Amino acid sequence: MSKPTGNLGARAPGGWTRRDATHLLWRAQFGASGAEIARATRDGLTKTLDRLLSPQTESGEFQATEPLLREAAYNSGGIGDLKAWWLHRMHYSANPLRERLTLLWHNHFATSNAKVRSVPAMAAQNDLMRRESLGNFRRLLHGMAKDVAMLIWLDSNANRKRQANENFAREVMELFSLGEGNYTEDDIKQAARAFTGWHVRDDAFWFNQLQHDTGDKTLFGNTRNLDGGDVVDLCLAHEACPRFLAYKLLRAFVLETPSAEMIGSLAERIRGHDFEMAPVMRELLASKLFFSDTARHAVIKSPVQLVLGAFRALGGRPNLQAAGQLMAQLGQDILEPPTVKGWEGGRLWITSATLLQRNNFVAALLNNKLGNIDEPAKQPKAGTDFYAELLLARDVPGGRARMEKYFTTASGSRNERLRGLMHLVMTLPEFQLT
Amino acid sequence: MGTRPAALFARAAEQAGKPDPDGRILVLVQLAGGNDGLNTVVPFDNDEYRRQRPSLALGKGAVLRLNDELGLHPSMGGFKELHEDGALAVVQGVGYPNPNRSHFRSMDIWHTARPSVEDKRDGWLGRTFDANTGQIEGKVPAIALGTGRLPLALVSTRVTIPTIKSLKDYQLQMGDGHAGNLRKRRQLMRELANKPATGEAELDFLRRTSVTALDTAARLKKVAGGYKSIGEYPQNGLGQRLKTVAQLIQADLGARVYFVTLNGFDTHADQLGAHTALVTELSTALRAFYNDLKGHGLGQRVLTATFSEFGRRVKENGSLGTDHGVAGPMFLVGDAVKGGIHGAHPSLKDLDQGDLKHHTDFRRVYATMLENWLGWPAKAAVGDAFKPLDLV
Numbered sequence: 022m023s024k025p026t027g028n029l030g031a032r033a034p035g036g037w038t039r040r041d042a043t044h045l046l047w048r049a050q051f052g053a054s055g056a057e058i059a060r061a062t063r064d065g066l067t068k069t070l071d072r073l074l075s076p077q078t079e080s081g082e083f084q085a086t087e088p089l090l091r092e093a094a095y096n097s098g099g100i101g102d103l104k105a106w107w108l109h110r111m112h113y114s115a116n117p118l119r120e121r122l123t124l125l126w127h128n129h130f131a132t133s134n135a136k137v138r139s140v141p142a143m144a145a146q147n148d149l150m151r152r153e154s155l156g157n158f159r160r161l162l163h164g165m166a167k168d169v170a171m172l173i174w175l176d177s178n179a180n181r182k183r184q185a186n187e188n189f190a191r192e193v194m195e196l197f198s199l200g201e202g203n204y205t206e207d208d209i210k211q212a213a214r215a216f217t218g219w220h221v222r223d224d225a226f227w228f229n230q231l232q233h234d235t236g237d238k239t240l241f242g243n244t245r246n247l248d249g250g251d252v253v254d255l256c257l258a259h260e261a262c263p264r265f266l267a268y269k270l271l272r273a274f275v276l277e278t279p280s281a282e283m284i285g286s287l288a289e290r291i292r293g294h295d296f297e298m299a300p301v302m303r304e305l306l307a308s309k310l311f312f313s314d315t316a317r318h319a320v321i322k323s324p325v326q327l328v329l330g331a332f333r334a335l336g337g338r339p340n341l342q343a344a345g346q347l348m349a350q351l352g353q354d355i356l357e358p359p360t361v362k363g364w365e366g367g368r369l370w371i372t373s374a375t376l377l378q379r380n381n382f383v384a385a386l387l388n389n390k391l392g393n394i395d396e397p398a399k400q401p402k403a404g405t406d407f408y409a410e411l412l413l414a415r416d417v418p419g420g421r422a423r424m425e426k427y428f429t430t431a432s433g434s435r436n437e438r439l440r441g442l443m444h445l446v447m448t449l450p451e452f453q454l455t
Numbered sequence: 456m457g458t459r460p461a462a463l464f465a466r467a468a469e470q471a472g473k474p475d476p477d478g479r480i481l482v483l484v485q486l487a488g489g490n491d492g493l494n495t496v497v498p499f500d501n502d503e504y505r506r507q508r509p510s511l512a513l514g515k516g517a518v519l520r521l522n523d524e525l526g527l528h529p530s531m532g533g534f535k536e537l538h539e540d541g542a543l544a545v546v547q548g549v550g551y552p553n554p555n556r557s558h559f560r561s562m563d564i565w566h567t568a569r570p571s572v573e574d575k576r577d578g579w580l581g582r583t584f585d586a587n588t589g590q591i592e593g594k595v596p597a598i599a600l601g602t603g604r605l606p607l608a609l610v611s612t613r614v615t616i617p618t619i620k621s622l623k624d625y626q627l628q629m630g631d632g633h634a635g636n637l638r639k640r641r642q643l644m645r646e647l648a649n650k651p652a653t654g655e656a657e658l659d660f661l662r663r664t665s666v667t668a669l670d671t672a673a674r675l676k677k678v679a680g681g682y683k684s685i686g687e688y689p690q691n692g693l694g695q696r697l698k699t700v701a702q703l704i705q706a707d708l709g710a711r712v713y714f715v716t717l718n719g720f721d722t723h724a725d726q727l728g729a730h731t732a733l734v735t736e737l738s739t740a741l742r743a744f745y746n747d748l749k750g751h752g753l754g755q756r757v758l759t760a761t762f763s764e765f766g767r768r769v770k771e772n773g774s775l776g777t778d779h780g781v782a783g784p785m786f787l788v789g790d791a792v793k794g795g796i797h798g799a800h801p802s803l804k805d806l807d808q809g810d811l812k813h814h815t816d817f818r819r820v821y822a823t824m825l826e827n828w829l830g831w832p833a834k835a836a837v838g839d840a841f842k843p844l845d846l847v
Contacts, residue, residue, distance in 0.1 A: 373595055
């Protein structure tokens with residue numbers, strides 16, 4: 022297909038700065054370390070995107086630890102252990118963009134263990150989302166329609182021939198593919214009939230033929246004996262579907278309130294690539310729009326981005342269980358989203374209470390209460406500019422001078438003064454943005 | 456008398472005890488497990504009551520009489536005093552059609568206000584916040600105390616509602632270090648947040664909220680440090696949780712709704728002792744809370760309401776307890792309530808499968824709390840069909 026144009030046209034080559042690299046990494050992974058920023062600054066945009074988008078070999082330590090954490094969760098049956106497994110992946114995997122997208126799809130197909138009550142089913146759903154994170158949304162949506170955790174979550178076993186349950190049929194349109202206003206109540210009734218008999222038995226998808234309605238159904242002008250797979254295909258073919266996905270991607274990666282024009286042009290690219298996610302993400306993350314002024318520092322960090330991002334920037338190893346609990350307190354309890362709508366995010370992450378808790382997290386982090394971070398004094402260049410660039414990558418008019426003055430006049434060891442400085446930088450309102 | 460400027464009228468209205476509706480607060484007390492309403496508000500003179508409850512019926516001489524037919528459990532002296540002060544409303548026979556006797560389902564129904572469909576995506580208050588995000592942006596609309604998970608009633612698809620265990624969760628923690636450094640940093644944090652608007656919408660929003668958060672924490676620290684309750688709180692869980700609520704209200708946190716729970720009402724066996732302990736805790740805690748708020752001049756601003764997922768079976772069971780029932784009373788406490796008993800006590804003879812029938816839908820009480828108290832439309836929570844009652 023032809024090259025993208027307009028807002029989504031490629032950023033002009035040259036002029037690649039450290040701040041550009043920081044912007045890209047904070048959005049495409051969970052924060053960025055000084056070493057990662059330095060490498061991306063050296064490598065430039067194309068090479069950095071190559072690395073983010075193509076599979077990277079995991080480190081030996083990761084390969085050894087990951088299966089152990091997963092096994093621990095299976096053995097204990099505790100969802101807190103599975104959260105720790107996933108947070109470990111987010112923080113240590115050599116493929117962080119895959120984890121970012123997996124989290125995006127978890128929010129899109131928001132399923133909670135509070136009802137599913139099965140570590141293996143939640144893990145299997147997570148695997149599906151990761152497999153298709155840079156794969157294809159078409160396969161992902163088809164997979165979700167048969168995913169065990171999803172079937173339990175949306176009461177599929179109650180969807181029977183004589184008594185259809187509309188839960189999944191409604192959400193597949195409202196939340197998973199089209200968005201409100203793009204279907205009718207009758208569409209939902211028809212689709213629910215097509216999904217009758219899509220049940221779970223012995224912890225696996227089971228087509229319960231006796232409970233499947235084989236009569237004709239009419240959806241979006243198509244009348245025949247539709248089954249669940251046909252409904253998914255009809256949703257994917259609907260013109261609203263790529264627009265709905267474009268809106269989600271723009272809000273997660275670019276800015277809070279995308280314009281109709283931005284949504285339209287990204288939707289065109291999604292359709293053009295037939296829902297292949299890797300080329301869509303490459304175009305989006307290389308676009309003029311992504312590097313424009315309106316997109317910089319325009320997204321309020323989610324609790325996961327805030328907590329893992331801080332650890333990553335400071336070279337820290339988080340206590341994964343404690344980190345998971347903290348994120349839950351801040352409003353993002355992964356694997357247990359409050360409702361099927363997921364987290365709306367943006368300004369709704371922030372209240373005076375969560376903002377205090379975000380600041381208290383910084384104080385705890387700097388006092389090594391949630392895991393260890395590198396000793397700041399080991400960093401020869403550590404100082405106001407160093408931390409402002411690492412953690413904010415922006416100007417703070419008037420702020421840097423005030424913080425520098427604090428740093429030079431505070432009492433105590435260099436380490437204590439540096440920690441105080443980091444504390445100030447990370448409690449600035451600016452730090453909540455990426 | 457000559458003419459007076461409008462501002463003076465406003466002040467006069469305030470002094471007459473009619474505060475700005477934005478300042479009104481609702482405190483919900485969940486009695487989890489299914490409170491035995493019949494042994495809480497007791498039809499002491501009713502023969503059927505004695506016949507159905509040969510071991511559990513409370514004595515005519517022991518109950519604390521509200522009128523010639525009804526009396527409070529003998530351990531609810533606090534409620535009796537509230538009644539005498541005109542600060543207690545008893546709403547009789549509350550429930551909903553086609554009652555469900557499962558704890559979980561019935562509690563979900565009370566929390567979601569959706570008896571006919573199983574849809575747990577949000578709660579009745581959460582939906583109300585969602586419909587009013589413009590008014591509550593950056594503020595904390597509600598706080599749940601002492602619960603691990605956010606109660607479903609407060610679950611919103613758009614707004615983050617904090618659950619806190621204690622006041623510590625609402626303080627600014629500075630970490631270790633020289634006191635002088637900490638003091639300077641605390642000051643600098645506020646200065647660096649308190650900047651004029653930039654035109655960057657998200658940053659401006661974060662700055663405003665930061666200043667509010669830091670100021671609230673400072674105020675709360677001051678209040679908590681020097682907090683003197685008016686009167687003593689009982690040394691029980693509910694009493695201590697309500698004391699924390701009183702401190703948060705004192706600090707002018709801005710939350711409109713507080714949610715606390717008292718567990719243990721599922722009294723299937725040996726009910727007398729357990730139920731006595733529970734209603735004692737309820738009665739002493741709410742009385743102390745009321746006195747404290749009133750002493751701080753907040754009696755007109757706070758309405759406290761109790762609810763439980765169901766009442767209990769009229770006939771006692773074979774193990775000196777009671778099984779899951781249906782209708783039960785709700786209690787409303789505060790200076791703004793219309794004190795007294797609202798509605799008839801449900802008949803003990805005209806039963807639904809052995810249970811008291813409800814005559815007042817709980818959604819009407821919710822509509823009352825929303826429209827007549829908090830000043831928010833009840834539509835998002837309960838639809839159009841449930842009209843407020845004359846309770847506040």
